[in-house]
Amino acid sequence: MTNFDDQMKKRVTEIRSIIEGYLPEAEGFQRTLLDALDYSMLVGGKKLRPLLMQQTYAMFGGTSGAIRPFMAAIEMIHTHSLIHDDLPALDNDEYRRGKKTTHVVYGEAMAILAGDALLNLAYETAAKAFSEDPGNPDVARAFEILTRKTGAYGMLGGQSVDVEYVGKPLTDEQLYFIYSMKTGALIEASMMVGAALAGASAQELEQVEAAARCIGMAFQIQDDILDVTGNQEDLGKPVNSDEKNQKTTWVSVHGLEQAREDVERYSREAVRLLRELPYENEFLDELILNLIHRTV
C-alpha cells in the first residue's frame, strides 16, 4: 500500500468517527425513523465530501474544530439526497453501496421521512458551529454557502431537471447544468465551506468553486463510465441503471473514449486551478488525481 492509501484510510476512519458523534441514539417511540437514519448513514461510502472539505480547510490554514459539524452535515445532506434519489418515484434503485436501499428495508414512507430528517439534522448539526464560535462571520458565510449549494439553485435544482428530462433529449447546456448542479454543487459546497471557514477571500472562494466544479464534472462523468464498464460486485449497485432509467448521460452523448478523456481533463484542470492559489496541499492534489482511475 502506498503512503497515499495509508493516509486515505486513516482519514476516512477519522471522518467516520466524527460523523458518528453527531448521529442521534435510536431510542424513543420514533426508533424506526432513527434506525432508518443510522442505517442510511452507516452503510459505507467514500466520505469524499467531508474529506474534500477537511483538506481544503487545511490548505487554507484552518485549524479549529468548527469544521467538524460542517463535515458531518455535508455527508448527511449527501446521504439525504441518495435516499430520496433511490425512491420508486425517482430512480427506483434497490441497491446502494452493496446494501438494500432505505425504502426497500424501511418502506417508502419511512424513507421519505428519514431523508427529510437527515437534511434537517444536517442543518441542526452545522448550526452547532455558531455556538462553538459565536460572532465569527466566517461561520455565517459557510452556512450560507452550504444551504445555497444544496437548494433549488444547487443540488436539488439539478436533481429536478434530471428527473424532468428522463426519456427526453437534452441539450449540451442542459446536460452540463444537471451535472454541475446535481453532483457538482455539493462538491463545490464541500470545498467552499472549508475555504470560507478558514477565512478565504471572495476571490479565492471563486477559484475554489471553479476547481470544485471541475472535480464534480469529472466525478459524475466517471460515474457514467462505471455504470457502463463496471461490475455490480465492485460498485455495490446494479450497472446499466442509466439505460434502465432512460437517462441521457455524458457517455451516451459523447461516447466512452471522449468521456474518459474528459474525466482526465477536468481533474487536471481542477488541480491546475488549485495550484494557482498561494497555498499548497499535496494530499488534496493526489486525492483529486486518484479519482480519475476510481473503480467504485
Added chain:
Amino acid sequence: MTNFDDQMKKRVTEIRSIIEGYLPEAEGFQRTLLDALDYSMLVGGKKLRPLLMQQTYAMFGGTSGAIRPFMAAIEMIHTHSLIHDDLPALDNDEYRRGKKTTHVVYGEAMAILAGDALLNLAYETAAKAFSEDPGNPDVARAFEILTRKTGAYGMLGGQSVDVEYVGKPLTDEQLYFIYSMKTGALIEASMMVGAALAGASAQELEQVEAAARCIGMAFQIQDDILDVTGNQEDLGKPVNSDEKNQKTTWVSVHGLEQAREDVERYSREAVRLLRELPYENEFLDELILNLIHRTV
C-alpha cells in the same frame, strides 16, 4: 366584523407579503421545481405559525427585523411537511386548501424534491438572521430550537410514528406523543423562536413551550373533529380522511363530546400558562381562544 377579525386580516396580509419576499423567482432550467415550490407556498392557509411567532415575539418586547426570516422559515417548514404528508406513500391526499396537492399537479418525483427544496430554503432563509444580527446569541438559540423541533425529536419524529401505526391500535401515550410531536412541535417552535429571539430566559422558554404544546394538542384534536363534522367546501379537502387512512384519532378513541371538551380545556390552559408570565398580549390570547371554534 369585530376588531379582532380586522386585526387578524391585516396581520395575515402582512405575513403573506413577508413570506413572498423570501421566495425565489421561478426562472432557469429548474423552473418547474421553483413553480412547484411557489404553488405550494401560495395556495393559502391560515399562516398560524408565523402569526404565533410574531405575537409571542411582540409579547416579550421584541422589535427587530430578525424575526422576519424566521417567520418565513416556519411557514416553509410547515408547507414542506404538508407536501410530503400528502404523497401517495403517506396520506395520499389529492386536495389541500381547496386546491390539488403538489404531487397531483407536478408528479410525485417533483413533489418530493419541492418538499426537500422548501425545507432547505427554510434554513437558508432563517440563517439570514445571523448576517442581519451578527454575534447575537439569541439568533443561535432560536435556530437551534427551530431545527430541533422540526427534526427526528420533533415534527418528523411524530410523523414517522403516525405513519408506522396506520391501521394499528395506539396506546394513549403513543397518541399523545404523535399529536404533541407532529402538530405540537412546530407550534412550540413558532412561539419559542419568538420568545428566544426577544431574549426570554430559559424558564420563560419552558413556560412558552408548555403553553404552545397545549395549543398544538387543541389544534390537532380540532382537526380530528373537523374531519368528522366539517364539510369539504369549507375545509378545502375531503372529510373522513382519517377513517380512509385507518388512523386512530382523538375522536375515534375518546368520542366527539370529549374531544370538544379537550379542545376547550387545552386552549384555556394555554392562555392560563401565558398569563402567568409578566408580559401581556391580548391579541395572542384572543387568537388562541378563537381557534376553539374554528371551522377551517
